[in-house]
Amino acid sequence: MEEIFTLLETFSIPSEAYIVQGKLEAEGIDTALRDNHIVEANPLYSTAVGGVKLYVRTEQIEKAQQVYSSISAVSLGENGEPLQCPNCSGRKVTMMTSVKDDSSKLGFVVTLLLGALPFIKYRYRCNDCGFEFKADQ
Structure with a gap:
């Protein structure tokens, strides 16, 4: 079975993930976040859960990587x-x-x-x- 979403990046701080997510969605890329609510509730859990994960649609991964690389990190x-x-x-x-x-x-x-x-x-x-x-x- 083919995956609908592919992991683009992980972040230790939810606000960083939200900024990148907003930029990607402004470019028309479908996104999904995972573990952002856990890390918001207790930031110390970020390492335990592997950070906030930002996923994009698999068919849009190349465009998402281009947009993400244009953001200053x-x-x-x-x-x-x-x-x-x-x-x-x-x-x-x-x-x-x-x-x-x-x-x-x-x-x-x-x-x-x-x-x-x-x-x-x-x-x-x-x-x-x-x-x-x-x-x-």
């Missing part, structure tokens, strides 16, 4: 310039949050227990090589 630094991966010089960089080291974890837990909003360090991940880095590196 780069993160911008504080000065408005596109960020570049320090490892491979790639420009496909996406922002993510990080609570990796022990001091960050401790600070996160303490601020939550005190009823305050924790400070989260933002990191970036290169989609080409998978390298994670801070913007000030």
Whole structure:
């Protein structure tokens, strides 16, 4: 049995998927989202479910890939310039949050227990090589 829809891309943030979906639909491409409501309800589930999945009609996949490739998929630094991966010089960089080291974890837990909003360090991940880095590196 032939699939009616084909996966175009996955996103960790629903709003990114909605932007791309809107652009594709404006170009006359039929789309469908999957797992967007789960991730909206609890963003921490994004990794568990594999992110928000954007599907397009199989017969429209080539046109959808062309439209999607025309959308800028780069993160911008504080000065408005596109960020570049320090490892491979790639420009496909996406922002993510990080609570990796022990001091960050401790600070996160303490601020939550005190009823305050924790400070989260933002990191970036290169989609080409998978390298994670801070913007000030």
